[in-house]
Amino acid sequence: VIETKRGGGAIDDVDLRRLIEGYVAGEIGDGPMAAFLMACVLQGLDGHETSTMTRIFVDSGTKLPLDGIGRPVVDKHSTGGVADGVSLVFAPLVASLGLACVKLSGRGLGHTGGTIDKLESIPGFRVDRSPEELRRQAVKVGCVIASQTAEMVPADRAIYALRDATATVPSIPLIAASVMAKKLAIGADLIVLDVKAGSGAFMGAVEDATSLAETCIAIAREASRPVIAAITDMSQPLGTAIGNALEVAEAIRILCGSAGRLRDLSVLLAGRTLAVLTGVEPDEAEARAAAALLDGSALACFRDMVTAQGGDPRVIDAADDLLPRAPVRRSLAADQAGTLTGTDATAIGEAARALGAGRRRPSEAIDPAVGIVLTPKVGDRLEAGASIGQVHARDEASADAAASAVRAALEIGDAPVEAPPLVHRWLMEVK
Amino acid sequence: VIETKRGGGAIDDVDLRRLIEGYVAGEIGDGPMAAFLMACVLQGLDGHETSTMTRIFVDSGTKLPLDGIGRPVVDKHSTGGVADGVSLVFAPLVASLGLACVKLSGRGLGHTGGTIDKLESIPGFRVDRSPEELRRQAVKVGCVIASQTAEMVPADRAIYALRDATATVPSIPLIAASVMAKKLAIGADLIVLDVKAGSGAFMGAVEDATSLAETCIAIAREASRPVIAAITDMSQPLGTAIGNALEVAEAIRILCGSAGRLRDLSVLLAGRTLAVLTGVEPDEAEARAAAALLDGSALACFRDMVTAQGGDPRVIDAADDLLPRAPVRRSLAADQAGTLTGTDATAIGEAARALGAGRRRPSEAIDPAVGIVLTPKVGDRLEAGASIGQVHARDEASADAAASAVRAALEIGDAPVEAPPLVHRWLMEVK
Numbered sequence: 079v080i081e082t083k084r085g086g087g088a089i090d091d092v093d094l095r096r097l098i099e100g101y102v103a104g105e106i107g108d109g110p111m112a113a114f115l116m117a118c119v120l121q122g123l124d125g126h127e128t129s130t131m132t133r134i135f136v137d138s139g140t141k142l143p144l145d146g147i148g149r150p151v152v153d154k155h156s157t158g159g160v161a162d163g164v165s166l167v168f169a170p171l172v173a174s175l176g177l178a179c180v181k182l183s184g185r186g187l188g189h190t191g192g193t194i195d196k197l198e199s200i201p202g203f204r205v206d207r208s209p210e211e212l213r214r215q216a217v218k219v220g221c222v223i224a225s226q227t228a229e230m231v232p233a234d235r236a237i238y239a240l241r242d243a244t245a246t247v248p249s250i251p252l253i254a255a256s257v258m259a260k261k262l263a264i265g266a267d268l269i270v271l272d273v274k275a276g277s278g279a280f281m282g283a284v285e286d287a288t289s290l291a292e293t294c295i296a297i298a299r300e301a302s303r304p305v306i307a308a309i310t311d312m313s314q315p316l317g318t319a320i321g322n323a324l325e326v327a328e329a330i331r332i333l334c335g336s337a338g339r340l341r342d343l344s345v346l347l348a349g350r351t352l353a354v355l356t357g358v359e360p361d362e363a364e365a366r367a368a369a370a371l372l373d374g375s376a377l378a379c380f381r382d383m384v385t386a387q388g389g390d391p392r393v394i395d396a397a398d399d400l401l402p403r404a405p406v407r408r409s410l411a412a413d414q415a416g417t418l419t420g421t422d423a424t425a426i427g428e429a430a431r432a433l434g435a436g437r438r439r440p441s442e443a444i445d446p447a448v449g450i451v452l453t454p455k456v457g458d459r460l461e462a463g464a465s466i467g468q469v470h471a472r473d474e475a476s477a478d479a480a481a482s483a484v485r486a487a488l489e490i491g492d493a494p495v496e497a498p499p500l501v502h503r504w505l506m507e508v509k
Numbered sequence: 510v511i512e513t514k515r516g517g518g519a520i521d522d523v524d525l526r527r528l529i530e531g532y533v534a535g536e537i538g539d540g541p542m543a544a545f546l547m548a549c550v551l552q553g554l555d556g557h558e559t560s561t562m563t564r565i566f567v568d569s570g571t572k573l574p575l576d577g578i579g580r581p582v583v584d585k586h587s588t589g590g591v592a593d594g595v596s597l598v599f600a601p602l603v604a605s606l607g608l609a610c611v612k613l614s615g616r617g618l619g620h621t622g623g624t625i626d627k628l629e630s631i632p633g634f635r636v637d638r639s640p641e642e643l644r645r646q647a648v649k650v651g652c653v654i655a656s657q658t659a660e661m662v663p664a665d666r667a668i669y670a671l672r673d674a675t676a677t678v679p680s681i682p683l684i685a686a687s688v689m690a691k692k693l694a695i696g697a698d699l700i701v702l703d704v705k706a707g708s709g710a711f712m713g714a715v716e717d718a719t720s721l722a723e724t725c726i727a728i729a730r731e732a733s734r735p736v737i738a739a740i741t742d743m744s745q746p747l748g749t750a751i752g753n754a755l756e757v758a759e760a761i762r763i764l765c766g767s768a769g770r771l772r773d774l775s776v777l778l779a780g781r782t783l784a785v786l787t788g789v790e791p792d793e794a795e796a797r798a799a800a801a802l803l804d805g806s807a808l809a810c811f812r813d814m815v816t817a818q819g820g821d822p823r824v825i826d827a828a829d830d831l832l833p834r835a836p837v838r839r840s841l842a843a844d845q846a847g848t849l850t851g852t853d854a855t856a857i858g859e860a861a862r863a864l865g866a867g868r869r870r871p872s873e874a875i876d877p878a879v880g881i882v883l884t885p886k887v888g889d890r891l892e893a894g895a896s897i898g899q900v901h902a903r904d905e906a907s908a909d910a911a912a913s914a915v916r917a918a919l920e921i922g923d924a925p926v927e928a929p930p931l932v933h934r935w936l937m938e939v940k
Contacts, residue, residue, distance in 0.1 A: 109540060109675045120551040
């Protein structure tokens with residue numbers, strides 16, 4: 079099998095299953111599997127192989143059927159970016175529109191934690207939910223965000239860990255199979271993929287992000303599962319907060335009616351979801367989503383979700399007091415006047431990770447309190463000395479380092495520039 | 510490092526050393542190393558990387574200096590083929606010409622055993638020699654063929670075992686580094702490479718074999734070591750015997766003056782070696798080599814080598830009685846009259862392996878007695894019913910299978926065909 083893939087040939091379903099199941103069972107060692115994965119990275123996998131691999135991943139563990147919830151169920155996945163708090167807004171927002179959002183997440187290995195790491199910064203919030211609890215909360219509250227259980231897609235987990243250790247991550251088919259296995263194991267009525275493109279994303283080019291989205295959609299098609307995908311901009315941080323508790327606080331502000339690009343993308347995704355699942359006209363669906371952020375109904379759903387998962391709902395009214403606070407809070411000011419022509423999202427993300435907001439290894443702890451708030455967006459006019467945000471740090475030295483890194487990540491020019499689009503492209507495959 | 514090679518970039522010397530030494534020390538697992546090797550197979554290694562890898566292999570173990578032997582010392586390596594008993598003839602032949610041949614060999618993983626497996630079919634023959642014994646025998650006898658010690662090139666051994674398990678063998682730079690590490694660890698004055706090309710060899714095309722030879726020569730050049738390489742024909746079995754004791758018996762016949770392609774190639778290689786090491790004109794050197802096979806001097810050196818290594822020298826006069834004999838001996842006859850237009854060397858080799866002459870795994874035992882004798886060469890005229898050789902087998906069933914396989918491997922036509930050349934090309938890099 080390794081030889082075939084080394085030569086660029088296609089792997090038979092039975093052989094691929096024997097290889098992956100043999101690896102998970104411990105009968106095949108890291109060496110042959112890693113050599114196979116490197117051959118996959120360099121020689122590719124065709125659509126059929128990618129679908130087969132996904133199915134083998136799904137079959138390796140338990141599934142979560144979600145029929146009989148009484149509402150159309152949506153599952154959402156983002157490929158990850160900087161200040162990407164969409165899930166925190168999207169889940170209660172679609173719940174308030176009469177849908178159910180069930181999202182199982184892994185812990186983040188990015189510049190900040192993943193969605194469940196962020197939610198854990200809420201005192202008492204529990205991310206471990208049994209299948210029965212997930213279902214009950216989906217019925218009653220309409221949204222639940224919990225951690226993946228060890229019983230789901232164990233083959234994907236084993237292989238992802240090996241890929242991480244063997245520099246065999248960057249392969250569109252391998253990434254797509256890993257993403258989609260987690261989605262297909264859950265019986266949602268619609269899968270929403272937010273595929274980020276830009277300097278702060280895994281995929282820099284819109285074309286590569288589109289290719290990943292198309293590969294995911296092809297897998298969903300083989301499995302007869304409806305999916306919509308948005309290729310969204312990650313050339314700068316999406317929201318204004320980068321850090322776990324800071325992002326929860328920003329999500330709460332948006333659920334209270336605040337504006338911004340994070341709010342706008344959440345509304346676009348929720349509107350499109352509502353339109354596909356209920357047949358409401360897209361413009362009308364989007365208007366309803368926008369209204370739900372202003373009339374308090376999305377916030378109420380967030381409050382119910384926090385309460386249902388054991389969290390202290392008072393954070394919603396007193397985030398500053400009840401969410402973890404970093405001891406050092408340093409104001410950031412613009413060095414010079416001009417137009418913000420670019421923000422190096424990766425540099426900002428790395429600065430947040432250096433503060434302790436993100437992990438480098440799965441075993442590392444994250445510091446929920448630390449992070450960066452950076453308010454200007456590309457195209458905004460800056461005035462010299464005016465505030466552009468804060469650094470939230472554990473100590474003075476790390477605050478200094480982060481402040482320098484943020485300043486170096488901003489590109490300020492004279493000529494006005496246009497804000498980048500929020501969504502580069504929509505792709506969908508629905509009935 | 511894996512990432513760099515995945516992207517086709519060059520690896521820094523220090524990083525490569527850290528990776529390989531870390532792997533040998535057990536600090537780096539099979540997974541990362543196998544992924545790196547697959548990236549090397551698919552992305553290649555440049556000349557500098559290949560030389561560096563070779564040097565790291567050599568440095569990982571002890572070396573065998575061979576100065577002060579009192580004769581010019583030659584070390585020979587063949588990339589392996591079917592009925593390739595050249596070393597058995599070459600070593601005593603060059604010894605009889607006043608040179609010394611010191612050859613350390615691994616056990617074979619081919620269709621038959623390796624050179625030391627073949628020699629072990631001589632009762633009493635010992636292949637384990639200490640460095641001091643090797644040196645003493647080189648001085649006194651002029652030829653010694655022994656097994657590689659565990660202390661030499663351990664990094665190459667560890668990595669070769671992983672390559673074998675992970676389908677990462679077929680890479681010219683990796684093969685060249687592995688071959689040349691074993692050669693550079695031994696302090697011979699000249700390295701002779703016999704690189705086989707053809708259906709029965711690892712490299713089918715002359716161009717690929719040439720490329721391997723050139724890569725080996727480049728490594729030797731970096732190490733300031735003289736080397737000659739012959740790209741030789743392996744489109745049919747070289748000798749007439751395929752099997753361990755059978756090949757020893759054939760070597761003895763050639764050392765007694767018998768003709769054939771195996772004799773011819775041995776003379777060519779020995780002549781070229783003598784010319785390079787002593788400055789004798791090539792034609793004169795070749796004539797001396799041919800004479801040493803006829804006047805008994807090469808045979809005397811073989812006898813001395815067998816005796817020095819504990820073997821029973823009477824095998825030379827009574828090979829049929831004293832070498833292991835298979836219980837079933839089946840005559841092979843030509844099915845039809847015509848010209849032998851092709852012999853599938855791999856099929857013949859596989860038939861010999863199926864009889865028990867070769868291993869599939871390093872741990873397997875070989876049966877020294879079994880094998881195939883096939884006398885006709887491409888271009889020869891066959892008569893229907895005339896003898897073309899024998900099968901030597903453990904039982905009737907395996908003899909039947911081998912006889913059928915041999916018949917199927919012969920291509921008989923009407924038109925006369927030319928015998929393929931013995932040497933396609935010579936390459937050398939000497940002072």
